[in-house]
Amino acid sequence: MTMTRLAALGAAALLLAPVAAHAHVTMEVQQAAAGSTYKAVLRVPHGCAGAATLKVRVQIPEGFIAVKPMPKAGWTLDIVKGKYEGNYDLHGSKIAEGAKELSWTGNLPDDYYDEFVFRGTLTKAFAAGSTVYFPVVQECEGGTAERWIEIPANGKSADDYEAPAPGVKIIAPVK
Amino acid sequence: MLRFVTKLALVIIGCTVLAGPCLAHATLVGSEPTEGSITATPPGKMRLSFNEPVTLLALKLFTPDGRGAEITATTEGSDLVAELPAAGDGTYALSWRVASADGHPIGGTTTFSIGHASQRSAAINPSRSPAVACLIWLARVGIYIGWIGGIGGAFFLTVIARQRPLLADRTILALIVVGAAASVVSLGLQGLDELGSGLAGLAGSASWTAGLQSRYGGTLGLGGAALVVAVCSLYSPKRLMAAGLATAALLMVAVALTLSGHTGTAAPAYVARPALALHGIAAALWGGSLLPLLIIVATRQDNAGRVALRLSALLLPTVAVLALSGITLAFVQGVGTATFIGTDYGRLLASKLLLILVMLGLGALNRRILVPEAATGSSLQLRNLGRVLAMDVCLLLAVLAVVAGWRFTPPPRSIAAAEAALHHRQMLHIHTDRGMAMIQPVDQGGLDIRLTSAQGRALVAQDVQVSVANPAAGLEPMQRPATRVADGHWRVHGLTFPVSGTWTLKIEVLISDFDSLLLEGALTVP
Numbered sequence: 247m248t249m250t251r252l253a254a255l256g257a258a259a260l261l262l263a264p265v266a267a268h269a270h271v272t273m274e275v276q277q278a279a280a281g282s283t284y285k286a287v288l289r290v291p292h293g294c295a296g297a298a299t300l301k302v303r304v305q306i307p308e309g310f311i312a313v314k315p316m317p318k319a320g321w322t323l324d325i326v327k328g329k330y331e332g333n334y335d336l337h338g339s340k341i342a343e344g345a346k347e348l349s350w351t352g353n354l355p356d357d358y359y360d361e362f363v364f365r366g367t368l369t370k371a372f373a374a375g376s377t378v379y380f381p382v383v384q385e386c387e388g389g390t391a392e393r394w395i396e397i398p399a400n401g402k403s404a405d406d407y408e409a410p411a412p413g414v415k416i417i418a419p420v421k
Numbered sequence: 422m423l424r425f426v427t428k429l430a431l432v433i434i435g436c437t438v439l440a441g442p443c444l445a446h447a448t449l450v451g452s453e454p455t456e457g458s459i460t461a462t463p464p465g466k467m468r469l470s471f472n473e474p475v476t477l478l479a480l481k482l483f484t485p486d487g488r489g490a491e492i493t494a495t496t497e498g499s500d501l502v503a504e505l506p507a508a509g510d511g512t513y514a515l516s517w518r519v520a521s522a523d524g525h526p527i528g529g530t531t532t533f534s535i536g537h538a539s540q541r542s543a544a545i546n547p548s549r550s551p552a553v554a555c556l557i558w559l560a561r562v563g564i565y566i567g568w569i570g571g572i573g574g575a576f577f578l579t580v581i582a583r584q585r586p587l588l589a590d591r592t593i594l595a596l597i598v599v600g601a602a603a604s605v606v607s608l609g610l611q612g613l614d615e616l617g618s619g620l621a622g623l624a625g626s627a628s629w630t631a632g633l634q635s636r637y638g639g640t641l642g643l644g645g646a647a648l649v650v651a652v653c654s655l656y657s658p659k660r661l662m663a664a665g666l667a668t669a670a671l672l673m674v675a676v677a678l679t680l681s682g683h684t685g686t687a688a689p690a691y692v693a694r695p696a697l698a699l700h701g702i703a704a705a706l707w708g709g710s711l712l713p714l715l716i717i718v719a720t721r722q723d724n725a726g727r728v729a730l731r732l733s734a735l736l737l738p739t740v741a742v743l744a745l746s747g748i749t750l751a752f753v754q755g756v757g758t759a760t761f762i763g764t765d766y767g768r769l770l771a772s773k774l775l776l777i778l779v780m781l782g783l784g785a786l787n788r789r790i791l792v793p794e795a796a797t798g799s800s801l802q803l804r805n806l807g808r809v810l811a812m813d814v815c816l817l818l819a820v821l822a823v824v825a826g827w828r829f830t831p832p833p834r835s836i837a838a839a840e841a842a843l844h845h846r847q848m849l850h851i852h853t854d855r856g857m858a859m860i861q862p863v864d865q866g867g868l869d870i871r872l873t874s875a876q877g878r879a880l881v882a883q884d885v886q887v888s889v890a891n892p893a894a895g896l897e898p899m900q901r902p903a904t905r906v907a908d909g910h911w912r913v914h915g916l917t918f919p920v921s922g923t924w925t926l927k928i929e930v931l932i933s934d935f936d937s938l939l940l941e942g943a944l945t946v947p
Contacts, residue, residue: 269525295448296472305935347935381935395935399853407939 271382271394273412274361280372281419284310285365286380288412293356294386301385302362303349305395307378312336313345313366321352334369374418379411447471447521454533457915463508463535467515469494469501475519477501478526481895483919485511489895510536514919516897528897530890532917552620553613554829560607561825564641567600567648568677568701569821572670573709575651579663581710581735582717582728589716590655596712597648604641604648608632611641636681643680647673675701689753696749703743707736708817715810718795718803725803726796733792736784765830773823780816783809849926851942856880858928858940868913870903872930879909880938884931887913889944894920898927918946 274287293299306313311334315323326347334341345366354360372378381395396407404410453468454460477496480503483489494503503515511534518528574593578585612632613622622628632638647670654666675698710732718725756767787809794802849860859871868887872880885903890896896919903911918924928940 269521295450303934383934393931393934393937395937396939399939 270410271384271392271412273380273414276413277415277417278368279417279419280368280374281370282368283365284368284414285363286414288362288364288380288382290354290360290362290384292359293354294384294390294392296356297386297388297390298356299354299360299384299386301349301351301383303347303383303385304362304364305347305381306345306366307380308332309334309369309371310366310378310380311341311344311369313348313364315345315348315350316363316365318350318352318362321350324349324351332371334371336367368414368416370419372416374416377413377415379413381411447473447475447519447527449529449531452531456531457533459534459536459538461536464505464533465507466505467503467531467533468497469503469515469517469531471499471501471519473522474499475501475521477517477519479516479518479528479895481516482506483514483516483894483896484508485513487920489516489920508535510534512538512917512919514896514899514917516895518897530897530899530919532899532919538915538917553610556606556620557610557614557828558822558825560603560610561828562822563599563603564607564644565600565821565825566596566818567598567603568644568674569705569708569817570712571597571600571709572647572651572667572674573705573707574713575654575709576667576671576705577710577713577732579654579657579660579667581732582713582724583660584722584724585713585717586720586722588720589713592716593713594652594655597652601645601648604645608638608641611635611637640677640681643673643677647671647677671702671705674705675699692749693753696746696753699742700746700750703739703746706739707743708820710736711810711813711817715807715814718807718810721800721803726792726798729787729792729806730796733788736788740781740784766827769823769826769830773820776816776820776823780813780820783813783816849942849944851926851928851940853938853940855938856930856940858930858942860926860928860942860944862944862946863912868903868916870911870913870928872909872911879907880930880932881908882911882930882932883934885911886929886931887916888927888929889916889918889924890927891918891920891922891924894922896920903928921946 269291271291272289274289275285278284288302288304290299290302308331311330315325317323325345326349327344328346329343330341332342348364350362368378379397381393381397383395384392386392392409394409394411396404396410398404398407398410404413448471449469450472451470453470454464474496477494480492480494480501481489482492482503482505492503492505494501496502501517501519505513512532513534514530514532516528516530518526520526571593574589574596578589578593582589609623609629609632612628612630612635613620632641650666650673651670654663654670657663657666678701679694679697714729714732717728722728751770754766756770762768762771787806791802791806791809795806849858851858851860855875857873857875859873861869863869870885870887872882872885874880882905885905886900887903888898888900890898899916901913901916903913906912922945924944924946926942926944930938930940932938
């Protein structure tokens with residue numbers, strides 16, 4: 247096998263995973279440590295079957311606390327706050343409520359790509375090896391919607407689904 | 422090594438540039454004819470419109486007979502235009518598989534109908550060949566000719582007419598022979614039908630054995646014995662013995678009728694069976710008298726007028742019994758206003774009633790005008806009576822032909838029962854740890870879906886989408902939205918299954934904006 251062919255194979259292998267995920271709404275960074283601060287960059291590659299995206303809604307999973315969205319020019323931000331199911335400790339203070347849902351309202355034509363950013367803390371409630379999912383609803387022109395909300399059942403992966411929710415794999419906490 | 426890394430980097434950059442912008446999967450945005458539409462004439466071609474240019478991978482057209490064939494299509498911008506072969510009425514399914522610009526393959530099935538929608542629905546009867554069906558029907562008509570015409574005729578000749586020409590005896594004997602021959606053939610055909618074999622199966626012993634062992638075998642045996650007794654009555658020298666034998670034959674036929682068939686098995690049996698027996702006796706009395714009376718009248722027998730008068734007196738109560746028992750039978754068979762026109766059984770009943778009404782009209786004409794005048798010796802009215810009787814005989818033959826058709830039509834009550842049983846067998850349960858779905862095929866190509874939560878309560882959902890596919894037959898998924906009937910109860914309309922077999926079924930339940938439940942199972946389409 248020549249070096250060139252080997253290089254091509256390696257490139258193909260490297261590119262294959264991102265290409266398959268290109269059409270889905272995904273997180274830029276797909277793994278993080280429990281107990282760390284996580285900057286979520288939500289990548290929105292397209293609208294709903296050609297229609298422009300007017301709203302992006304993200305459901306904040308239980309255990310992802312102290313969430314703040316990053317303001318975005320041209321987009322109106324909304325934060326739905328509520329009580330968490332559990333109590334969490336953040337730098338010595340108890341936290342029992344916060345953002346449960348974030349939404350950006352604006353206009354993203356189907357021809358364009360955009361990213362939506364928010365930050366929060368992944369508590370140590372997440373076990374290493376598990377995946378935390380951020381279900382996303384993309385609302386578009388004409389009342390259509392794309393729902394990236396499928397959470398893989400046991401023994402299945404996101405690849406088995408048409409519209410999987412963006413996920414972040416938890417790795418062991420940083421000591 | 423440095424060269425390798427450089428090359429790797431270059432190839433990566435090259436691939437990335439070539440891959441270009443992040444691409445979405447293509448989506449079907451419309452079709453012409455539109456999904457589920459019914460066109461009056463064959464559309465000639467079908468246009469599938471996508472939101473972006475696509476590459477065709479596979480295109481298969483399924484015709485109403487369930488056969489699939491590869492067809493070709495041309496690309497027009499982001500549309501695919503498929504040439505459809507000229508074809509007959511029914512529902513067509515076009516299964517397509519295309520590659521999006523990002524290389525991701527997507528597939529789907531779009532259906533449309535020409536003239537009317539045809540539905541591959543649950544089959545209640547196993548299929549039988551037209552030749553076998555035709556023979557079964559003919560044999561059944563032959564048996565009725567023997568029972569009604571032969572035994573009823575023997576009763577008329579020996580009990581009512583007494584004095585009769587030899588021609589009448591011979592005619593009745595011929596009818597009995599027809600009945601006996603038809604009984605024998607019918608036995609083999611019954612076995613053939615039960616075994617589901619073709620006409621060639623008559624040569625083997627299996628179908629005859631099966632016929633003998635069937636319930637219908639008992640009916641044919643007793644009916645055959647009745648035919649023999651009727652022959653004996655015709656040849657009996659003593660009048661009283663002849664009358665006794667003919668009456669016995671009539672009663673035997675009445676009992677034979679109740680031994681099998683869907684009326685003999687209807688509930689409650691203590692109503693259905695006597696009603697059927699009385700109906701048979703009355704039919705034989707009335708129907709059996711027509712041909713021999715015609716012969717007596719046509720051959721200008723001396724006693725023609727008197728015989729006609731005697732029969733006329735007997736027929737009024739006979740017709741009353743016929744009508745009452747008939748209404749009772751229709752009732753136990755579950756015939757209602759809806760099933761009268763809506764089922765084959767009801768349509769046959771309607772045809773029979775129409776024919777009987779005409780016969781009753783002719784009977785009234787006979788009774789009021791022709792018979793009394795013929796009895797006084799009017800030869801003109803005797804000739805008219807003969808004409809009316811000839812018409813009656815033809816109508817009777819038509820009635821028997823219609824009644825024999827019931828062999829193929831389950832009565833409304835058993836259609837309902839069969840459908841219930843079939844539905845139960847076809848009911849599909851899908852269990853997950855979060856909820857359960859019960860899916861049942863319903864009429865006019867739909868699915869009835871009941872969703873329950875893990876706690877056993879009705880699962881409240883925002884939206885339900887159903888997708889069915891038959892990968893084995895090469896049919897890409899057909900997606901249909903379900904409409905909400907009540908909490909946890911959804912229904913899909915107009916879902917045609919172009920081919921039979923095992924279909925994969927996916928139900929996507931949107932519980933809340935961010936929460937969905939996917940239920941997967943397999944559905945059998947007979």
